[in-house]
Amino acid sequence: MAETARRSDRTRQAILAAARERFATDGYERATIRAIAADARIDPSMVMRYYGNKERLFAAAAEFDLQLPNLTEVPRAEVGKELVAHFLDRWEHDDTLKLLLRSAATNPPAAERMQQIFASQLLPVVILLGPPDNQFAARAGLIASQVLGLALCRYVLALPPVVDMDRETVIEWVGPVLRRYLVERA
Amino acid sequence: MAETARRSDRTRQAILAAARERFATDGYERATIRAIAADARIDPSMVMRYYGNKERLFAAAAEFDLQLPNLTEVPRAEVGKELVAHFLDRWEHDDTLKLLLRSAATNPPAAERMQQIFASQLLPVVILLGPPDNQFAARAGLIASQVLGLALCRYVLALPPVVDMDRETVIEWVGPVLRRYLVERA
DNA sequence: GTCTATAATTCGATAGAC
């Protein structure tokens, strides 16, 4: 029936949304299926029915696309700022990166997923824009280190000075760093 | 008795060393008192006897001193590289920062400890060396973001390109960034 | 100081009625 199909889809989505929130705030081990089900206002056994087990639920919740913008049209001087701004937006409007960051520290599959995301989505951008010095991987890794470190301090550890910096200040400071990692010679 | 006092001290130290290792590799929630006791080759109940509960054991294991060097004598141009080199050494020879990093993602007390460490140990260095622009806190936060991001990618997430970078390459790339955050004008 | 036994929870997962 189309009626029940739509309803089970809504239930699926409710579970996924609740799972994302819980995993993002508590990390993989502290987020319990019971709590996720309670947030979604459904029975815990429904979570198992739809997703089989906790690991598969997490995998579904950790699906993520960086949605990196096309930087080829952006002036070389602005390319770093553009990148920082994009990441800031991406974090503010989507919990998935926080989820991955929190969980990857203690959950090996989450760490692997993080590796995949940066290898498959960030590296191509670096290859496209960076100088042909065969240091693409290192450049992508360095960008990841600064970007993830910023997210870690701002959203996970909540270091006061990093939390208090407004958007423009962050862009002004970190933009040139990413530009250096992305397109400048070492 | 001096005899038993020495023995209980050794036991205490064995527990602490095992705890540091387990917390560093597994994070707070996955590291169990049983596993720590097994590593230290003592009975689990001894851990409770000496440290009361898991939280206090963690607090003891998370005691950490960045041991930041005196940078006032270092040439301004080298100050960033010196800082990166110091952190790399500190990580290689001590698990405590990895322990904090892994645990802080899901354990609030660990995150607080991280805040304390950077506020009480890194901020003074920035105040001492940075330009008098009243941006000390922001500078310290930015340094923390890059340094912790590097550690996260290299030791926790194990992003291949960041793991594969040798010491000199890291210093060459990240040194100038830390110098900028530490002493340069925005 | 050391160890056994176990209490008290909590969690992921399953079985089965409706």
Place this chain on the structure above:
DNA sequence: GTCTATCGAATTATAGAC
């Protein structure tokens, strides 16, 4: 599709014998 009941395992923590 939904819910109740519960299993089995693991964990922190305690009580108490030796």
